[in-house]
Amino acid sequence: xxxxxxxxxxxxxxxxxxxxxxxxxxxxxxxxxxxxxxxxxxxxxxxxxxxxxxxxxxxxxxxxxxxxxxxxxxxxxxxxxxxxxxxxxxxxxxxxxxxxxxxxxxxxxxxxxxxxxxxxxxxxxxxxxxxxxxxxxxxxxxxxxxxxxxxxxxxxxxxxxxxxxxxxxxxxxxxxxxxxxxxxxxxxxxxxxxxxxxxxxxxxxxxxxxxxxxxxxxxxxxxxxxxxxxxxxxxxxxxxxxxxxxxxxxxxxxxxxxxxxxxxxxxxxxxxxxxxxxxxxxxxxxxxxxxxxxxxxxxxxxxxxxxxxxxxxxxxxxxxxxxxxxxxxxxxxxxxxxxxxxxxxxxxxxxxxxxxxxxxxxxxxxxxxxxxxxxx
Amino acid sequence: xxxxxxxxxxxxxxxxxxxxxxxxxxxxxxxxxxxxxxxxxxxxxxxxxxxxxxxxxxxxxxxxxxxxxxxxxxxxxxxxxxxxxxxxxxxxxxxxxxxxxxxxxxxxxxxxxxxxxxxxxxxxxxxxxxxxxxxxxxxxxxxxxxxx
Numbered sequence: 001x002x003x004x005x006x007x008x009x010x011x012x013x014x015x016x017x018x019x020x021x022x023x024x025x026x027x028x029x030x031x032x033x034x035x036x037x038x039x040x041x042x043x044x045x046x047x048x049x050x051x052x053x054x055x056x057x058x059x060x061x062x063x064x065x066x067x068x069x070x071x072x073x074x075x076x077x078x079x080x081x082x083x084x085x086x087x088x089x090x091x092x093x094x095x096x097x098x099x100x101x102x103x104x105x106x107x108x109x110x111x112x113x114x115x116x117x118x119x120x121x122x123x124x125x126x127x128x129x130x131x132x133x134x135x136x137x138x139x140x141x142x143x144x145x146x147x148x149x150x151x152x153x154x155x156x157x158x159x160x161x162x163x164x165x166x167x168x169x170x171x172x173x174x175x176x177x178x179x180x181x182x183x184x185x186x187x188x189x190x191x192x193x194x195x196x197x198x199x200x201x202x203x204x205x206x207x208x209x210x211x212x213x214x215x216x217x218x219x220x221x222x223x224x225x226x227x228x229x230x231x232x233x234x235x236x237x238x239x240x241x242x243x244x245x246x247x248x249x250x251x252x253x254x255x256x257x258x259x260x261x262x263x264x265x266x267x268x269x270x271x272x273x274x275x276x277x278x279x280x281x282x283x284x285x286x287x288x289x290x291x292x293x294x295x296x297x298x299x300x301x302x303x304x305x306x307x308x309x310x311x312x313x314x315x316x317x318x319x320x321x322x323x324x325x326x327x328x329x330x331x332x333x334x335x336x337x338x339x340x341x342x343x344x345x346x347x348x349x350x351x352x353x354x355x356x357x358x359x360x361x362x363x364x365x366x367x368x369x370x371x372x373x374x375x376x
Numbered sequence: 377x378x379x380x381x382x383x384x385x386x387x388x389x390x391x392x393x394x395x396x397x398x399x400x401x402x403x404x405x406x407x408x409x410x411x412x413x414x415x416x417x418x419x420x421x422x423x424x425x426x427x428x429x430x431x432x433x434x435x436x437x438x439x440x441x442x443x444x445x446x447x448x449x450x451x452x453x454x455x456x457x458x459x460x461x462x463x464x465x466x467x468x469x470x471x472x473x474x475x476x477x478x479x480x481x482x483x484x485x486x487x488x489x490x491x492x493x494x495x496x497x498x499x500x501x502x503x504x505x506x507x508x509x510x511x512x513x514x515x516x517x518x519x520x521x522x523x524x
């Protein structure tokens with residue numbers, strides 16, 4: 001990129017070449033002389049030219065002939081020409097292969113400024129093309145790097161999942177064996193401590209699984225389809241209801257419009273949002289969970305509202321972070337990955353997610369997705 | 377030469393001593409560990425099955441009823457053992473259960489291609505691990521009818 005662009009100047013007359021060099025002396029280029037078509041062809045073997053200035057009237061091989069040959073060669077097929085001629089011609093179809101590259105004419109005697117202008121014009125294009133090629137090359141290299149690091153990440157994910165789980169299984173298993181086989185030697189406190197070891201190893205296993213799920217979501221393909229949100233929410237609530245046994249929660253579900261998205265991933269979003277709503281309202285006497293939507297313009301916003309413990313809006317920036325929690329385990333158990341998963345799925349689906357809350361007055365989570373009628 | 381090379385019903389190939397201990401315990405508690413031989417890597421397992429190396433002279437016809445195989449082992453891994461077993465006429469009918477630590481494993485597809493009979497992810501939680509091993513033991517040692 002730092003090298004000066006090279007210009008091939010071809011003329012059978014020494015004084016014309018000198019004249020060209022004089023005119024172009026202030027342009028930041030290297031000029032390579034050739035006294036005949038043959039010399040010019042030889043020069044193209046040794047140099048990469050940005051432009052060629054060709055005299056039309058030369059013995060043996062004239063400028064048009066030379067241009068035609070250059071257009072035939074792979075290396076010079078797109079090399080732009082400026083023909084320098086004694087007579088003006090506007091006949092474009094004068095040399096073979098003229099359509100494959102740019103060219104221009106200048107008639108003698110010419111104004112030096114006009115030639116300089118034309119040369120600068122072609123040199124600028126050459127520079128821009130070179131820059132573009134360089135950027136493309138960089139991009140290609142970055143893509144290769146990216147592919148490599150993706151592969152590394154996959155291998156890393158695998159070993160995290162594999163190697164971190166094995167010691168946990170041992171901890172959990174041996175703590176359990178101690179409880180089973182040596183209970184006689186343990187008092188209540190000893191058993192409680194052992195129980196803590198077991199619980200924590202399970203929690204760690206859960207964290208590992210969640211983290212892996214989160215990283216998997218980043219690469220999983222999104223399979224878009226029309227999704228019946230009424231059915232999706234109903235299914236999720238049924239599953240959660242069976243799992244939680246929480247009959248006391250009042251559910252208030254509005255009719256929801258369809259959306260376009262990956263139904264498995266959207267289901268995961270609503271599993272996380274609704275199980276959070278159930279969890280964080282579980283300590284209320286009359287927990288209420290509402291689900292609704294509003295459509296404006298191109299977007300439908302679905303919301304999930306509970307009347308639970310809510311959160312302090314000062315910490316809303318942490319809400320969707322990985323392993324970020326706004327409650328202690330003692331208040332509400334969790335791994336801090338659920339909303340990070342929601343955020344990742346919704347961003348990858350081209351939507352937005354945000355929340356509003358007030359401490360002890362519940363929380364509302366909003367998910368906006370493209371409206372079906374506006375997506376073709 | 378290992379003293380217990382006859383009457384092997386379950387061959388457990390597992391390099392992780394802890395996992396092996398827990399697996400054996402789960403089988404023992406269910407009276408399924410009679411005739412269990414534990415080997416700590418794939419190389420020993422192949423030598424045992426094919427009567428080579430330290431097990432030279434052992435008869436290849438004395439097939440275990442089931443082989444429980446860990447995937448990640450140093451030197452000769454579970455996949456390689458599985459491949460050898462399933463590509464040899466003399467051993468390809470022995471049921472093989474692959475145990476792995478990871479749900480993320482890229483190997484599950486490969487194992488089925490090679491003809492694995494079961495592919496099980498070891499649960500971290502002891503109850504689940506115990507149940508998984510016990511039910512595997514029940515199925516392969518009692519319910520399943522082995523090839524003649």
